[in-house]
Amino acid sequence: MSIWRGQSRLILASQSRTRKMLLENAGLDFEALPADIDERAVQRDSGLSAPGEVASLLSREKALFISRRRHGHFVVGADQTLALGLRMFSKPSGRAQAAEQLHLLAGQVHELHSAVSVACDGKILFADVSVARMTMRRLSAGEIDAYLDAAGDAVTTSVGAYQLEGLGVHLFERIEGDHFTILGLPLLSLLAFLRGEKLLAV
Numbered sequence: 001m002s003i004w005r006g007q008s009r010l011i012l013a014s015q016s017r018t019r020k021m022l023l024e025n026a027g028l029d030f031e032a033l034p035a036d037i038d039e040r041a042v043q044r045d046s047g048l049s050a051p052g053e054v055a056s057l058l059s060r061e062k063a064l065f066i067s068r069r070r071h072g073h074f075v076v077g078a079d080q081t082l083a084l085g086l087r088m089f090s091k092p093s094g095r096a097q098a099a100e101q102l103h104l105l106a107g108q109v110h111e112l113h114s115a116v117s118v119a120c121d122g123k124i125l126f127a128d129v130s131v132a133r134m135t136m137r138r139l140s141a142g143e144i145d146a147y148l149d150a151a152g153d154a155v156t157t158s159v160g161a162y163q164l165e166g167l168g169v170h171l172f173e174r175i176e177g178d179h180f181t182i183l184g185l186p187l188l189s190l191l192a193f194l195r196g197e198k199l200l201a202v
């Protein structure tokens with residue numbers, strides 16, 4: 001039984017398995033359509049550099065891209081950036097880059113900025129950005145190698161080279177922020193908006 005009460009299906013403008021899992025687990029019936037935008041070019045053209053502003057911009061552009069092509073549907077876009085001081089990280093391309101990123105993040109506090117937007121017919125109806133502060137343990141090269149051996153290719157699917165709800169939990173000594181923000185989707189504020197639009201049964 002779906003919780004969704006919209007006249008047309010919700011669309012998630014994302015190829016993220018995690019974001020799909022979060023909406024599925026919330027009982028939403030939706031269609032996932034990746035937004036084919038050049039994220040780096042969009043960011044460069046915007047001139048934005050603050051991690052929360054970049055995540056918000058990209059979440060809006062993904063939602064708008066699909067909403068202009070699927071009229072009459074509510075479209076959810078999301079994006080997550082990782083900031084260590086002024087430096088922003090992207091999803092590692094492979095093990096070597098994951099090891100390099102983890103070496104830089106170890107023993108430091110980094111921020112995850114997760115943004116979500118909802119668009120319909122080319123207009124943004126809702127947007128939110130949420131931040132989590134992640135204190136990573138000091139890690140030796142051997143500990144990073146052991147983690148990467150155990151975690152495998154999954155490390156390339158997350159901006160921080162970790163899945164907190166999985167083996168990534170071993171990397172941290174302190175976490176401040178919302179669980180869903182860490183996983184990449186400010187779910188509670190998204191559901192509050194959809195509920196306010198009478199689109200949810202609960």
Ligand SMILES: Nc1nc2c(ncn2[C@@H]2O[C@H](COP(=O)(O)OP(=O)(O)OP(=O)(O)O)[C@@H](O)[C@H]2O)c(=O)[nH]1
Nearest residue numbers: 014015016018079080157158159163164182183184
């Ligand atoms: N399962 C899990 N996924 C995480 C975690 N932290 C970050 N992620 C995922 O890392 C990815 C961040 O990259 P993004 O560029 O925002 O999104 P993407 O995966 O490219 O997918 P799009 O929405 O299509 O852009 C998202 O899929 C997040 O869900 C975590 O702790 N656990």
